[in-house]
Amino acid sequence: MEECTTCGTDNEHAEGCGSQGSCSSGGCNKMNSFDWLSNMELPVDKEYDVIEVRFKNGRKDFFRNIHSLPITTGEAVIVDVPNGHHLGYVSMMGELVRLQMRKKKVEDNEEIRPIYRVASEKDFNKFYEVKKRETPTLFRTREIIERLSLNMKLTDIEYQADNTKATFYYSADERVDFRELIKVLASEFKIRVEMRQISLRQEAGRLGGIGSCGRELCCSTWLNEFKSVSTSSARYQNLSLNPSKLSGQCGRLKCCLNYELETYLEALQHIPEITVPLVTEKGEARLQKTDIFRRIMWFGYESENSWYSIPIDRVLEIIRMNKNGKFPATLESDVQQAIDTQGAFASDLDKLDKKYSNAEPKRRKKKRRKKPEDQGAQGQNNRTNAEGRSGEQEDKGNRNNDRPNNRRRQARPQRRRPEGNKEQKTQQGQHNQKPEAKTDGKGTAIPPRQKMRPQQSDAQSPKDASAEGGAKVAKEGGEQKRRRNFNRRRKPNNRGPKPNTNSNNSND
Numbered sequence: 001m002e003e004c005t006t007c008g009t010d011n012e013h014a015e016g017c018g019s020q021g022s023c024s025s026g027g028c029n030k031m032n033s034f035d036w037l038s039n040m041e042l043p044v045d046k047e048y049d050v051i052e053v054r055f056k057n058g059r060k061d062f063f064r065n066i067h068s069l070p071i072t073t074g075e076a077v078i079v080d081v082p083n084g085h086h087l088g089y090v091s092m093m094g095e096l097v098r099l100q101m102r103k104k105k106v107e108d109n110e111e112i113r114p115i116y117r118v119a120s121e122k123d124f125n126k127f128y129e130v131k132k133r134e135t136p137t138l139f140r141t142r143e144i145i146e147r148l149s150l151n152m153k154l155t156d157i158e159y160q161a162d163n164t165k166a167t168f169y170y171s172a173d174e175r176v177d178f179r180e181l182i183k184v185l186a187s188e189f190k191i192r193v194e195m196r197q198i199s200l201r202q203e204a205g206r207l208g209g210i211g212s213c214g215r216e217l218c219c220s221t222w223l224n225e226f227k228s229v230s231t232s233s234a235r236y237q238n239l240s241l242n243p244s245k246l247s248g249q250c251g252r253l254k255c256c257l258n259y260e261l262e263t264y265l266e267a268l269q270h271i272p273e274i275t276v277p278l279v280t281e282k283g284e285a286r287l288q289k290t291d292i293f294r295r296i297m298w299f300g301y302e303s304e305n306s307w308y309s310i311p312i313d314r315v316l317e318i319i320r321m322n323k324n325g326k327f328p329a330t331l332e333s334d335v336q337q338a339i340d341t342q343g344a345f346a347s348d349l350d351k352l353d354k355k356y357s358n359a360e361p362k363r364r365k366k367k368r369r370k371k372p373e374d375q376g377a378q379g380q381n382n383r384t385n386a387e388g389r390s391g392e393q394e395d396k397g398n399r400n401n402d403r404p405n406n407r408r409r410q411a412r413p414q415r416r417r418p419e420g421n422k423e424q425k426t427q428q429g430q431h432n433q434k435p436e437a438k439t440d441g442k443g444t445a446i447p448p449r450q451k452m453r454p455q456q457s458d459a460q461s462p463k464d465a466s467a468e469g470g471a472k473v474a475k476e477g478g479e480q481k482r483r484r485n486f487n488r489r490r491k492p493n494n495r496g497p498k499p500n501t502n503s504n505n506s507n508d
Contacts, residue, residue, distance in 0.1 A: 032221070033092050035073065042095055050112060052092035052100060053079055056158045057206040058220065060091060062106060066114045076119035078161070083192070087119055087127045087161040104224075123161070130163045137189060141168065144184055152176045155203050165192045171203050201226045204250035211248065218255055229253040236264045238290065267292045271312060278318050281329050299331055308332065 033052075049065045063079045071077060075090050092100060101108060119127075134157045142154055152172040159166050166189065170176075178195055185193045198206070205219030219226070234246055234257055248254045271292060277284040278299060285299035288307050297315055298307040308331045310318075321328060 033096075035092065035094060035096050037094060037096050047093075048095055048098050050097050050101065050108065051077075051090055051115065052097050053077065053088035053115075054091040055086065055088045057156065059158075061088075062097070062101060062112055063115045064112045067117075069115065069118060071115075071118065076124070078116045078119055078123055080113040080116060081160065084160055084162040084164045085116060087123060126163075127161045130159045130161060134159055137166065140188075141185060144181065148181060148184075150176055150178065150181065152178070153203075155198065156206055159191075163191070165194065167194045167196055169196050169198050169203075169206065171198055171200055199226065200250040200252055201255070204248065209249050211254075213256075217249065219250075223255060226255065227258055229255060229257050233257040233261050236261065236268065238292070264292060271295070271297075272316060272319065274315075278315070278331065279322050279327050280318070280331060281327050285331055 049068070050062055051065055051071065052060055053063050054060045061079075063077075065071065069077075071090055071093070073090050073093055076087060077090060078085050079088055098108075137159075138154065138157050141157070145152060145154060151174060152170045154168060154170045156169045157166055158169070168185075182193050182195065201219055204217060205223070208220040209217050211217050229252070231241060231246075231253070233253075234241060237257070237260065239246070239257075246253055246257070271290065274287040274297070277286045279285075283301050283303065285301055285308070287297060288300045289298040291297075295312045296309050297312065298309055300307045310331050314332070318328060318331070
């Protein structure tokens, strides 16, 4: 049993799509129709008994449910056809069928054939066996047509479910005499043959495909009636008359050219027809292009390559002036020129405003921050005095005083010792006094015991060394002594490379 994947079966019968003829997958059949009256309560006691049934490749017909069978949309039924029966699928039910018959101008009379029954498994098996004969018959028939040299194109073949009749669909530009062809086909396939000519648009609808818009062809999905399309439809819509762009897969003009034609014709009623060029003092201006919905027309002079966009009201005004023998200076009106100049001036001002408003302010150069080592060395020189001058500028005139001892004293004030009792000071002074020098019995002073010193070379005698040491001690005063102690407390300079003290040198 063939059905789409979303449909289910119950007791070997198709349940149908269950969505009023609109398959959820959107591709189980062609020419789908949606029953938009299914959820509405209609003021009718009995449901309309005529049902629309779809056959192969979207062909549809109307049948009457005389037995009041419980049928759902999408279900397979066996219907009565001339000289036999055929299998089809229900495409539409209810009051919507009445509107469809009125649209197609089909009368509700006794000529509408009945529905026999719902298709069973036996009917499906027989229908699939008959359907397998379509492809071999199509190729064999094309060989016969080529042998008979007939100017026709065979498109499709449809076998009847009871295997008693076959319908051959073909397209041709001229009238074809296929009497000999029918005799050959009937004797070879042992069936009744019906030849049905279709148009190129119907042929494209039966074959299907994707259009230039990227969607499935309208003729294979929803379009039932084909209206004639002429090149004037493209001309009214200002389309280029290029056959390769305006023709569809059928080789004819696209059906979609008629969709918006009425809107364009309504808009063209307020646009004048320009048969002669507009005359101005500058010369003759000819129509180049028209924007129907914006009501603007473009004109151009023969001596220039630029076009001028003119409103419809201004075009009508120039036409009246030319009829009275007057010729304007330019195509544009004086008011329009003033507006354009003001607009150009305003646009220039806007550009200048944007230019200077978006300009970034100049950034001031930031002064390099001193490192902590430099700050400790300079002290107060990094601070800004009250007059706005930095410590560096203030010290330019006092470079002689820029000594480490002076900076040390300026940075750190001297600490004063707290004053104690004078008695304690005197006691401490007496205690700290040097002991009296020892004398021998004769009254001569004994020198104090000295530390051991290394032996000196012959170049410098002990007398010379003691003389030099005494001179150094005599030269050093209180200030130089403090400077020497200060330099001892400072950290050694590590900027230079350290000497290599490795005794295991390869060069030794």
